Amino acid sequence: MTVSKEIVRLRLYLLCLTGDMAGLFLSFLAANYLVLGALWGEPGKPHGLIMFAMLAPLYAILGVQGGAYGIHSFENSRRGIVRALLALAQAALLMLLIIYFGKIAEKLSRLTLLMGLGLSAVAITLVRFAIARLGVTLLGEVPHLTAVILDGVAISTAPHMTVIEAKAADLHPERHDAAMAERLAAAVGMAERVIVACPLDRMDDWSIALKSLAARGEIVVPELLRFAPARIDEMDGQPTIVVAGGPFQFRDRIIKRLFDITVAGAASILLSPVLIAAALAVKLTSPGPILFRQPRIGRDARAFSILKFRSMRSDVTDLKADRLTARDDDRLTPVGRFLRRTSIDELPQLFNVLIGDMSIVGPRPHAAAAKAGDSLYWEVDARYWERHCIKPGMTGLAQVRGHRGATDHHQDLIDRLQSDLEYVTRWSILRDIRIIVATIGVLVHHKAY
Known part of the structure; x- marks a missing residue:
């Protein structure tokens, strides 16, 4: 394990x-x-x-x-x-x-x-x-902190580094999709510093790919050897460009995790009557499971199963999110429509928080097949993968600003992406508290359907 x-x-x-x-x-x-x-x-x-x-x-x-x-x-x-x-x-x-x-x-x-x-x-x-x-x-297992990805360029490495051949690991950075992001996260494992050695014409693609990781991402640039003052960082004397910083220090991650456990644990106890009532309502009014599980993209682009109260008929449940829920969606049950309108259907995600898949506050997790208009999310904006360097949240800055609901147009995604990236780069525990308080005021909203 x-x-x-x-x-x-x-x-x-x-x-x-x-x-x-x-x-x-x-x-x-x-x-x-x-x-x-x-x-x-x-x-x-x-x-x-x-x-x-x-x-x-x-x-x-x-x-x-x-x-x-x-x-x-x-x-x-x-x-x-x-x-x-x-x-x-x-x-x-x-x-x-x-x-x-x-x-x-x-x-x-x-x-x-x-x-x-x-x-x-x-x-x-x-x-x-x-x-x-x-x-x-x-x-137990002690991870290497540094992973080096060799993509057509050979460089010297140290014994304490994990060396990954891009081709052997099926890493193709030009494929900006969820499968590639997940393979990259699996290949680097628990490394906190990921260094890529690649040709110049592939640096842009690797720069985008590395931003999906919670680790610090760097690209080796041998050409910088002639410009010592321009050196940003180095690995065994070889200059690198830092293209992804990793959002939180370890102390910040401890604080945020303790905060998540405290809030999720307290909320699970205080809201237990609501959870029980919703579970009974779902079970007694339509056949099928109480909880709906769907693969979502989490931190480091790793897939996890998000938990919700089932709001649709079990025979038309959309596990891949090929079709986003729309207003007056005929797949919704009467109870499910109420649960979605009041955001009660999201409450089981408290258990996602407790087991560590999610955070209370963070970018909302998306399904890999979700689209803005006719385009997959990562096809709309190259910055999309940057939001996956931290755990997804039950609520977030985009949600309290009103950027939620269906993404019928590219701008719908871009608006929430702007807020997600602002949160990633300007996180503080006080901001998390403010977002939680603001969320209470938008639990029922006109885009909930």
Whole structure:
């Protein structure tokens, strides 16, 4: 079973943080013993324990902020150690300020402090060496962070990189369709940096294809070697152009995921009477399943099954969304028409949020066969795949602005795409809250049918 990179990173954060806290605690206990001759310090003066209690939270905050934790330590242990030691030094300086202004310096042993800091530096270094050595055993599958796609151009790569031959993986960037986007996501797996080496005439196509990923996308441009000042980034000395940045840092993804779980869990409990009543109404008024499942395009263009209360007769259910619902659609049941008009049919997506396929707020997920006019969505605007670098949402900026309902014309899609891309590039948790509040006012609207 493939472990998601979010789970691996969260495990690694917790493992490193636990190891560091244990290392700091034992270091100051040892300092107590070496300096004072007792593990717990002198009676009434538990020097090491007080120092640990002051230092530990400061170090944890500065370490997280400064990049001392994370999956990158598997690729570059030295960098992780340097950042951890820098965070320790900064925490020590802040602790000294607290000691000075708190006027408690005379109650603490300076030698114990120096001994404790020295042993702590050794401890956090050993923790990172141990995790780098035992990471796969402790965490399960550990993904490569960098994937290199070779499309007709050979370049040198490092051992820690996943190398993908475009032809062998059936990757054809000129095909701007859902199948290609899904194959690309499957090929790069859990990589967070995807680098493509390709001829100049294929760079435009790869630039579009990479934007569908949640990863940072880059294209190798050997011609830039002659223009060192123009270098944007590099891989083993070879300049690359960054064409896709990946929208969220890991900390942002943790915050958004915790927010989603909290809101979806609370909403599932509070709205349980509505969910039960809707389920009974669907079951008792028409034959067929209560829930309607349909493949939709999610983050990284990976397909998932969206959940809705069934609003159509089961014999005419459109699993592929070849025909979008229209006003006065004869396929709708009377109960289904009410559920769609009040947006109650969307409530089962709370369970999509809880299992991780969706977010509370984000671009609405589309079916692969959905069209604007006579054109597939990605044929209308080359920027379409950029909206798939994050999880789709139950509601979004486009929805609260009124860009919802049928897409009879190209402009219908372009309007909502503009809002989706604005949300992707300007996300904040406060904006999510504002969108949720605004959604309450548009649950019933003239485009709901």
